[in-house]
Amino acid sequence: MDINSLTQPLQFKILYLDVVTSTNTLARERLQLAKAIEGSVIFANEQTQGRGQLNSVWESNSGKNVLCSIVLSPVFITIDQQTYLNMAICLAMLDTIKMYTPDASIKWPNDIYINKKKVAGLLLENAIQGDHIKYSIVGIGINVNQLDFVVKSATSLCMETQHNIVVDDVLQLLLKHINHRYGMLKLKQWDMINKEYHQHLLGLNEECTFKTETEEFVGVIKGVDVHGLLMVKKGDSIINYRVKEISML
Numbered sequence: 001m002d003i004n005s006l007t008q009p010l011q012f013k014i015l016y017l018d019v020v021t022s023t024n025t026l027a028r029e030r031l032q033l034a035k036a037i038e039g040s041v042i043f044a045n046e047q048t049q050g051r052g053q054l055n056s057v058w059e060s061n062s063g064k065n066v067l068c069s070i071v072l073s074p075v076f077i078t079i080d081q082q083t084y085l086n087m088a089i090c091l092a093m094l095d096t097i098k099m100y101t102p103d104a105s106i107k108w109p110n111d112i113y114i115n116k117k118k119v120a121g122l123l124l125e126n127a128i129q130g131d132h133i134k135y136s137i138v139g140i141g142i143n144v145n146q147l148d149f150v151v152k153s154a155t156s157l158c159m160e161t162q163h164n165i166v167v168d169d170v171l172q173l174l175l176k177h178i179n180h181r182y183g184m185l186k187l188k189q190w191d192m193i194n195k196e197y198h199q200h201l202l203g204l205n206e207e208c209t210f211k212t213e214t215e216e217f218v219g220v221i222k223g224v225d226v227h228g229l230l231m232v233k234k235g236d237s238i239i240n241y242r243v244k245e246i247s248m249l
């Protein structure tokens, strides 16, 4: 990577669409057709098959929220460093939410919470080539003006601030913060990213109730390891869990 591409900010080109299946799916299709490059952004008012983590469905009323996918090409990140990409994007989402309300934090692995309710989620889909990331589809949903959710543990910026917010303003802020955090990644500021992620990690060093496939227990989050696994102190031992293996109650 030459010095120019290290210092150049991303040039975003936003495609505004009304109804799509999923912005992530569309971004992947456009990449395959060579119609998307680094900096391409797909924004939609509505998704008919919005996807969340672990095969969940992402709920969003038409025109109320940010639903977007950003194409990145972080070829400078190895597969062992993928967790820093996840952390950096979480920080950009948090930076954005904090412009509206200060009480936001990151819930492992990549949700943004306000007052114990989820306001934003991230679906990061990486394509690997050799031991590097070839491209990454950064799918972000931020609840902006929606006032009622099927999932009761969801909230929106409007519900938290009692103000209607211009959805495109939130998108523009998000892209600005992604540019900043992506710049940190390019400069390989792993320690800083890791430190800031942990500073805002919900439940760090606090007792929480966890649920695994086999049991419910009280433990303490000790951090997120270099592979992105959650480190939980249970009794005298620390166990590292993958996303599918544990949930915080």
Ligand code: BTN
Pocket (backbone or CB within 6 Å): 021, 022, 023, 024, 025, 047, 049, 050, 051, 052, 053, 054, 056, 058, 066, 067, 068, 069, 111, 120, 121, 122, 123, 139, 140, 141
């Ligand atoms: C999660 O928290 O489960 C992740 C949610 C990610 C939702 C966004 S909305 C835009 C993009 N397109 C999708 O289908 N999903 C992501």
